[in-house]
Amino acid sequence: MLKRLAKYESDGLIDAESARKLAQRAREDFESGFSGFRNAMYFAGALLVVFSTGLFAQNVWDGLSSDVRLMLAFLPLCLSLIFGLSVLFGKWGVFFREAAAASNIAACFFMIFIIGNTLNIPPDMRSFWFAMTLMTVPSVFLLRSSVAAVCSLVFAMYLLCEYGTAPSVASDAAAAITAFICSMFFLAKNYGGFFKVVGAYIFCALSPFFFVVLIEQQLNSADGGDLGDLLTILASAGWGLSLLLVSGLPRFNGIGFVPQPIFFAGAITMFVVAGLINSSWSFDNLYRESVFSQIGAMFTDSPLNAASAFAITAVVCAVWVYLFIKAVRNGDRKLYIIAGSLMFPLLFFYTFTWGDRFFMFMAASNLLLFLCGILLALRGLKGRDFSMLNTGILILISQGFMRVFVSETHILFRASFFAAAGIALIAANYAVNRRRRNGVS
């Protein structure tokens, strides 16, 4: 519109004052339109640089005495305290509140990690995730942080998924925290924006599995019966249904960032799956030992179960394709190019059918994701479009991150990679931002 304003003015369609007002309004719309996403990408870039600094520090870590290491374990927590207090006293904006919450969570994680590593404390993952859940929850309220809400939700859900079948105070507390945080997402009116969407969709995508775990726990404690098969069928049906229902709810359709939430849930699932498949360790430990593997196991269990599972998978994929076509015809095509390129249905189908063939699965999905990343980044650069560029870069970095992280390359190489990736992310955003500003002015 900005480009056309001068012509409209010279053609006499609008007067100079109107042209000035319209230009100002268009600039304001432009500034506000992508600021959240742009800030998030700057934040992601900064996080990579911080991570790389940590790796450089690890390089000299062996030379430090255990007392010095223990003191350094509390340094991130002190820094997060200073940052958090600055944000609260200075009444800084939403972005900084979220950043303060994220830094506090990261500081707690590193404190526990460094103490455990320095003193050789045997890992007790249930206590660890329980402690992380409890330490994350206060930031939800104190900093009004969606990042903290999403993190505590994910930690609590993981706790339930891994240890929910063994009754304990930790799993009961995790269930209560999960229910509480989830209800907040649905009830809060001013929570708003990107992070609410993320939290709500993680909940919608994962909740059926956790309900299954809880139901199975309850049923088993009553009669000791084995309802695994029936419940896994219900879980996969529930998963598809929840996405379908959420995408149909006007409340979620009105959010604006993603008019069809099913794509967003698909994107999240894709990243989780991509994380799992990139490491044989996590694949073995998280896929085979989790509730997800129960669904995979149905294919080899009996012909009837195989047919049921296949039918459910086919129905979910068909629903996805139907909604995808419908959305592309009616909505913002750009969003659907991003969502569609994530190959969610294909990865979803692979997870359920070919999960055991790790190498083929990994190679095929890596290739697909790499191509998607390149194409999106190039398109974003060409069209000066942040959302395309950042999605592409995010895919490429996540690919590199996972490959470099699971490999045993030298620590300095890994540190340099993360530093370069972080700087590239910040620089690319800065360059596109500048080009866009020049275009506007």
Add this chain to the structure above:
Amino acid sequence: MESLKKFLPWIFAAVVVAQGYIGISSVMAAKDAIKNGAELKFHCGVDAIDAWEAKEFKMNVSLRDIETEYSSKLYSAERAIRRAKKVAKKDRDAEIADSVYVGQIIPVSLRSGKDGFAEVSAYGDQADSEPYLRIRLDEIIFAKREKDVRHFLVAPVAVFDLPNLKMSFSQKSVENINAYIKGIPKDERSGYAIARVKAGKIFVIDVVVNGKSLSEVGSGKL
């Protein structure tokens, strides 16, 4: 609500202090267990310190499973046994499997038994007066096989998983230790770990391989 907002920074500060206290208390508890814990011996596997671990100069100490007679009935174990019996009933000719997986973490009290090696004194209930660990009740064994012949045990045996531990060494001592361990053929290596146990925490303080303490081997005393 508005007046509460004034206190938010101070509440946040208090929360961060509490988070720090969790860290400090875990350091204190660990140091206390290392200093004052009950000293017990545990059978363990012996491997040289590999390249990956050598970056941190840590040795993996895999403690072997610990067994005891399954005498005190546990809810989770009974549930697993009921399930196994139900499965066996479906298959007319099959009897209950040789063992049943339980996989629940429970408190297990330990005592010093024969030659100072750790023994299970009780499980299921946590007694603060005795050294205990929270470990996984892995399985209940009903029968063992010898050349495909099943021998039912007089009493079922409960098998507990002990954790994999780590022990730190200096870079210098790693060379001595690796030279010593690699000098012993793999099938002739035998060893045990000396660990301190207190209030659910366990720390290795030394590993003895074929009669020699690795701490002393590392320092060049042996």
